[in-house]
Amino acid sequence: xxxxxxxxxxxxxxxxxxxxxxxxxxxxxxxxxxxxxxxxxxxxxxxxxxxxxxxxxxxxxxxxxxxxxxxxxxxxxxxxxxxxxxxxxxxxxxxxxxxxxxxxxxxxxxxxxxxxxxxxxxxxxxxxxxxxxxxxxxxxxxxxxxxxxxxxxxxxxxxxxxxxxxxxxxxxxxxxxxxxxxxxxxxxxxxxxxxxxxxxxxxxxxxxxxxxxxxxxxxxxxxxxxxxxxxxxxxxxxxxxxxxxxxxxxxxxxxxxxxxxxxxxxxxxxxxxxxxxxxxxxxxxxxxxxxxxxx
Amino acid sequence: xxxxxxxxxxxxxxxxxxxxxxxxxxxxxxxxxxxxxxxxxxxxxxxxxxxxxxxxxxxxxxxxxxxxxxxxxxxxxxxxxxxxxxxxxxxxxxxxxxxxxxxxxxxxxxxxxxxxxxxxxxxxxxxxxxxxxxxxxxxxxxxxxxxxxxxxxxxxxxxxxxxxxxxxxxxxxxxxxxxxxxxxxxxxxxxxxxxxxxxxxxx
Numbered sequence: 001x002x003x004x005x006x007x008x009x010x011x012x013x014x015x016x017x018x019x020x021x022x023x024x025x026x027x028x029x030x031x032x033x034x035x036x037x038x039x040x041x042x043x044x045x046x047x048x049x050x051x052x053x054x055x056x057x058x059x060x061x062x063x064x065x066x067x068x069x070x071x072x073x074x075x076x077x078x079x080x081x082x083x084x085x086x087x088x089x090x091x092x093x094x095x096x097x098x099x100x101x102x103x104x105x106x107x108x109x110x111x112x113x114x115x116x117x118x119x120x121x122x123x124x125x126x127x128x129x130x131x132x133x134x135x136x137x138x139x140x141x142x143x144x145x146x147x148x149x150x151x152x153x154x155x156x157x158x159x160x161x162x163x164x165x166x167x168x169x170x171x172x173x174x175x176x177x178x179x180x181x182x183x184x185x186x187x188x189x190x191x192x193x194x195x196x197x198x199x200x201x202x203x204x205x206x207x208x209x210x211x212x213x214x215x216x217x218x219x220x221x222x223x224x225x226x227x228x229x230x231x232x233x234x235x236x237x238x239x240x241x242x243x244x245x246x247x248x249x250x251x252x253x254x255x256x257x258x259x260x261x262x263x264x265x266x267x268x269x270x271x272x273x274x275x276x277x278x279x280x281x282x283x284x285x286x287x288x289x290x291x292x293x294x295x
Numbered sequence: 296x297x298x299x300x301x302x303x304x305x306x307x308x309x310x311x312x313x314x315x316x317x318x319x320x321x322x323x324x325x326x327x328x329x330x331x332x333x334x335x336x337x338x339x340x341x342x343x344x345x346x347x348x349x350x351x352x353x354x355x356x357x358x359x360x361x362x363x364x365x366x367x368x369x370x371x372x373x374x375x376x377x378x379x380x381x382x383x384x385x386x387x388x389x390x391x392x393x394x395x396x397x398x399x400x401x402x403x404x405x406x407x408x409x410x411x412x413x414x415x416x417x418x419x420x421x422x423x424x425x426x427x428x429x430x431x432x433x434x435x436x437x438x439x440x441x442x443x444x445x446x447x448x449x450x451x452x453x454x455x456x457x458x459x460x461x462x463x464x465x466x467x468x469x470x471x472x473x474x475x476x477x478x479x480x481x482x483x484x485x486x487x488x489x490x491x492x493x494x495x496x497x498x
């Protein structure tokens with residue numbers, strides 16, 4: 001136990017970052033910009049498969065899909081940067097009723113390491129009612145002004161979603177997830193991910209292993225179900241009486257208005273229920289996480 | 296027949312007189328001459344006939360009309376086809392090809408001058424460490440950054456702490472409390488890992 005405490009204390013020290021020897025240097029930046037437009041047909045889907053890419057998908061009034069991909073190489077020597085930029089590959093194709101956009105790095109066999117920084121930015125404009133699937137690893141995914149069915153799988157990168165209308169399925173591992181002004185059915189399978197939701201209407205089912213969930217500014221909600229396991233859950237509502245509550249934490253703390261906690265001495269591993277079952281259900285369970293409900 | 300009798304018969308036939316046939320065909324032709332039948336001629340002349348009922352018009356209307364095969368229609372169809380094919384090929388050429396442009400610029404970035412090497416254990420299954428290892432070959436400036444090194448050391452230290460806590464947990468005692476320590480360590484390790492990734496991306 002002492003050893004564990006020692007480690008926790010040590011990590012606090014290690015958080016204190018330090019900087020020295022800072023200098024600025026000039027690097028040559030070579031950018032290849034690729035643009036392509038597609039006609040979007042009803043029933044088609046858009047699949048984006050990114051590798052270490054910043055993917056930004058925006059809804060627009062156009063009827064087609066427009067892709068602007070920037071492949072960037074940064075190095076001290078312009079010739080080397082240009083040469084190594086060639087190892088960045090991309091594909092923009094229409095395959096089996098799907099428009100597929102992807103990027104990847106393809107190194108020659110005799111090359112073990114690059115001496116330049118390689119980056120990829122993918123900007124996509126999509127029409128309304130698009131069926132969109134995005135996969136990304138070690139990169140950031142941003143979605144805004146989207147109306148349609150959305151599915152996102154992100155590993156080791158953050159997800160930002162704003163002004164989304166429609167069902168949204170997210171799988172996230174080791175990243176942060178931020179949602180602003182969304183409506184529809186949310187289905188999240190997340191781990192090691194900090195989730196922040198505000199301005200949400202609809203229903204949500206969130207399974208999170210490790211990583212906190214914070215929800216505020218709820219609109220018209222049908223049901224919300226959160227299974228937190230090791231996650232802390234914060235929920236801010238205007239009026240707790242608008243919902244039926246079912247709250248339980250096996251080993252964690254619960255902080256909630258008295259109507260919900262019923263002023264019990266110990267509420268650990270106790271299933272707290274409050275309200276009319278006919279109202280929208282909010283169900284929160286955790287094993288070790290802390291639950292906080294603020295009115 | 297006796298030879299003598301045969302000779303007599305042939306002689307008698309040869310001596311018969313040739314008679315002219317009566318002219319019966321002339322008389323038959325006269326009988327058949329309509330022109331001499333005045334009644335028949337006047338009846339034919341008086342015959343006016345009557346118009347046939349108009350049954351062909353509805354029949355004609357019900358029949359499919361033969362397709363027009365005028366040269367003009369054929370040329371219009373050909374022109375339209377060529378236009379469509381051209382438009383399709385033009386559209387396809389547009390949609391199949393992506394436009395590429397290359398630009399050059401210069402940026403100023405932070406550069407940390409330190410020669411300290413970062414060594415990572417080979418065969419580490421941690422994806423974060425694997426990513427850091429691969430990228431630090433490319434981004435030596437970032438990885439030699441003392442701040443980044445501090446994060447990396449913290450990450451490795453927390454990974455060790457996590458393993459020790461998991462060992463302790465497997466032994467049994469005071470599970471919930473140990474579990475809470477483990478969760479804190481895991482959360483901190485996750486945050487340190489995320490900070491490292493952000494630094495690599497922002498470099």
